[in-house]
Amino acid sequence: MPKITQLDRHYIGFLHKQDDEMNPGIKEMEAMILECAKLDREINYFVDVVQQVTAEVATQQPEAMFSLSAKVKEQFTERIAQLSDADLHTHQKVMAFKESVKNSFKQANQESAESMEELDEDIAVTQSQVNFTCPLTQVEMVNPVKNKKCNHHYDEAAIINLIKTKQSQKKKCRCPVVGCGNADVKDSDLIPDQMLRRRIQSYKRQNNRT
Template sequence: MSLSAVHGTLSSLKSFQGDIGTGMDIVTDVAMDLVEAQDEEVNPGVMEMEAMILECAKLDREINFFIDAVQQVTSEVTAQQPETMFNLSDKVKEKFSERVARLSDAELHSHQKVVAFKDNIKNSLKQANQESAENMEELDDDIAVTQSQVNFSCPLTQVEMVNPVKNKKCNHHYEEEAILGLIKTKKSQKKKCRCPVVGCGNADVREADLVPDQVLRRKIQSQKRQNKT
């Protein structure tokens, strides 16, 4: 197998990671629906979904480890003789196994989408416990993130957000694609990314600080449905 074929396989793996992330978002949405429908403490179904989210996080981490191992090994042999290609598989397996063995539960629980799952379930459960059975069908319209508290417009794009993310440091929200683009641009300029919200003192916004806010996303979707009717 040529190195170009190896790199093509890695590209496919990275694309698969995107599908894993989408699946984790769907699981979070379903778990939130369960919480809102039950109006009680977290039920076994939600706990099973948390276990599913953790399994997805583990798979995502392992893909990262594998990609890193392949890239490290191939970078070491590109300048050597072609026959060294036969030893690549064993070297990759060795490095991959070493890294997987060090993967801790704490690292899985710190995965961005696992953190988002827990935050969103916590917020949904809090809201569900505040609602009576009579107005449960209107729960999405009463989520505890009101329009007066959070502007539905992204401070970067100035349009209504579709996939809002919350900054854990300053609690401000942005459209995911817009803030990630800004972080990437600033990084290429070797500069820190300042929070775009006027008056915010957070001068170093990092991707690791961003958590998908599905509670807010559902609030925005609910508002759209109200406007249409």
Template sequence: MSLAAVHATLSGLKECQTDIGTGMDIVTDVAMDLAETQEGADNSGISKMEAMILECAKLDREINHFVDIVQQVTAEVGAQPPEAMFSLTARVKEQFTEKIARLSDGELQRHQKVLAFKESIRNSLSQANPESAENMEDEDEDIAVTQSQVNFTCPLTQVDMVNPMKNKKCNHHYDEGAILDLIKKKHSQKKKCRCPVVGCENTDVSQSDLVPDQMLRRMIQNQKRQGNRT
């Protein structure tokens, strides 16, 4: 196996991760539809959707760890004699098996898409059943953002967001690709990434601060559909 073949395989896995993320968004949309209709009264459907989200999160996590291990092992092998390539597969398998054995399912609850799923379902159930909204306010106090505070336009691209990400620190939103590119650029310059929203005092935006906002994404999509009809 050549290093070029290894890199090609990793690229394929990263594309697979993109598809997994898209699938998780679709599952979230279906669960939100269930929560917003009478079917939401039957939580079994939503529970099945949540189980699917967790399985996808588990697969996404395993791919992340596998890619990291392969990159680490190939870097080590690259500095060794060519015959070291013959042990590449065995070394990756050993380290990956050890890594997976140490992981807990509880960690999946902190996956970005899982957090976004739960927040979206809470918001949808709240809208479908106003009587329960008051009880849910305390639970959602730290993550709630009113529609009046949200702008569909990304502060970086100045166009409507496609995949809005919410900053847990300052509650501002940005399009996923734009904010991740900015963070990467600033880190390459060894600088902190300041929140691009004018007047925001958050001077250190990191990827771990960002969570997908599925509710906002649906609002943007609904607005576009209404615009197309007119």
């Protein structure tokens, strides 16, 4: 049995919620498609009945042709009376319409999700702008690295240069972030932060657009 997803549940409610005033056009179109399916079904049954009765009359006396119309009407009425409108929902035209609506609904939700993702990214970028500045150079970092001991970020070139300078002076390199207690920053403590780098690049592109 196929798994019913949350999106499918939304779709079912989207089509069948009677009090949903947000989609009157969809419900009106569905009613029209159901009516077309009903007419299509009746036409097919009528053709079948005509062919069946004609074949029966052809084997009888010529006088039987005079009752052909009445027999067709009688059998057609009987067959139509046995049908259920609920079966129309499995009609090819109705199924195709529902599939089209479902695909459109999925696409709309996907586009909405992508828009929300972009919005979240923009918000994250905006909230993190303050962290884009290197505490050493006081300019926006190009190749940010993260100190795995204290979790502070620096521009790679700037912190490496500071470490080498301190080593040449036989001193330990303190973390340049004010108030940080990390008094011994080493090359091995630094790891490239590719995520932060992408956020910085995204922030730059956002500024260029504006």
